[in-house]
Amino acid sequence: MFSSISGRLAALSIAVFFLAGYGVAASFAATGNDGADAAKHKQAFIEAMAPQGTQRQVIAIVALNQGTEMTDLLVPHAVLKRADIADIQMVAPRRGPVTLYPALQVQATQDFAGFDQLHPQGADYVIVPAMEPDNDPAVMAWLQRQAQWGARIIAVCSGARVAGQAGLLDGRRFAGHWYDRSTLQERHPGAVHVPDRRYLADRGVATTTGITASVPTMLALVAALGGPDKAARLAEELGVEYWGPAHDSDAFGVNFSRGFEYALNKAAFWRDRESAIDVSDGMDDIALALAADAWSRTGHVRVVAASPSGPVTLRSGLILDARPGDHDMPRLPLAKNIKPVRQLDAALSEIAARYGDARRDWVMQEMEYSGAIR
Incomplete structure (x- = not known):
């Protein structure tokens, strides 16, 4: 996302293409392409994210100390903590401050080495927020190891760029923030962008659309781990009417108007x-x-x-x-x-x-x- 540490400078070069129009659908409410097809895709995601084994699952939410998107990190962590259906840990290259963009700062109490010592077989799931830069060597190496050990990867928003830099998008279908589509397609010519899907999974790697997709995606993960009734109760508690994958991609893009x-x-x-x-x-x-x-x-x-x-x-x-x-x-x-x-x-x-x-x-x-x- 161009709201990153260097985002304002980058915005100067891309701003002349900014979109004027917006969709009228409710944020997490069913859009025009919702229905049986969306229900099928939702169920496919839930099945793809179903736990392997009966043990309590371990979910790591990875953060980069010098720059991690705030909502991509805080919302998945908070939603999953509320659900109480897995062990949730934020993990970063180093213990200590994690600078969030576009605002705020939190403290990481677990680093990669400490997590690996506690979980030598790796996490069951790794959630990847947007980061700046998107190719930090420590994050790349750790993420690749987790994927090799069998963790399902869920890249939220521009976290798709991070997953892609780690080699996890090649040959897969993906969603991603609207601003990243061309970059992801250029970097990964074998990957296929799927429009009108707020979240999707392909062979152990899930991706989402922009920042606010973290809410419905985490509710779908809760359904996979704790069942649809658990997810529905949590959605009501949070104030979410609809958490399916239907999305109007045409409402987001670029032109000259603003x-x-x-x-x-x-x-x-x-x-x-x-x-x-x-x-x-x-x-x-x-x-x-x-x-x-x-x-x-x-x-x-x-x-x-x-x-x-x-x-x-x-x-x-x-x-x-x-x-x-x-x-x-x-x-x-x-x-x-x-x-x-x-x-x-x-x-x-x-x-x-x-x-x-x-x-x-x-x-x-x-x-x-x-x-x-x-």
Whole structure:
């Protein structure tokens, strides 16, 4: 994703092709291509991700210390922790800080060496978020070993680029964020992009569309591990109406209609202003990630986590770095008493009120999100 560490510079060269139109379907609600075909693809994914053996499964969520996409990491970790159907561990090349983009920072308590010592036969599943760079040698070597040992790989959003760099897309069908399609096809000419599928699996390697696909994909994984009733209850708890694979790929792409304004927005470093989200122990990771991600992509806001006591422990158990917020630092609102996933719709509504519909729309485009949840 071009929201990475170097993304603003990259955006200058691609912004003139930015899309103006958006789909009208609800974000995780059934789209026009939903129905028996989508149900078949959903069941195929669940069967492809079914556990091998009866032991409690081990799921590793890999992170790169110097740059990992925030929602791609925090949402899968939080959804799977809530489900409590496997042992979930975030693992990075080194213990210590993991810088997230476009905002925030968490602490990794497990490194590759420590994980391998605890799990000499490898993980059962490895979830791969977007990373910058997408070809870190330590990540490549570890991911290749896990795949060779039989782990199923689930590459979320631009995590498909990471999986591809590790040699795991060659000859396979894939989804991927809309912005990555041409890059993935150029890098892996034997791979086949499948449109209109929010997630799919091919011979032990799963891929998803853009950032917000992490929610339905993890619910499908929960169905594979814990059964459809478990997934349905969790979806209700999170505020998700539909978590099937139906997706309107035509709603996302490139043209000239908003390119100039988008380029100015991405180039305007001087317009960014630090704004805080107040955080505390037990805060919901999913709501925080979706809101912070959306606000960070407006081109107006650099999101920081504020807590008078410093680092906090999120609901999932991850340690989030935080600092005391200045008294006069603007605060970003988090809606109260709503389900976690619906926090994204609340943030988008506030973004439109502050900066206009066009600004909200390109945030939705970057997050590959097609509309408010019904």
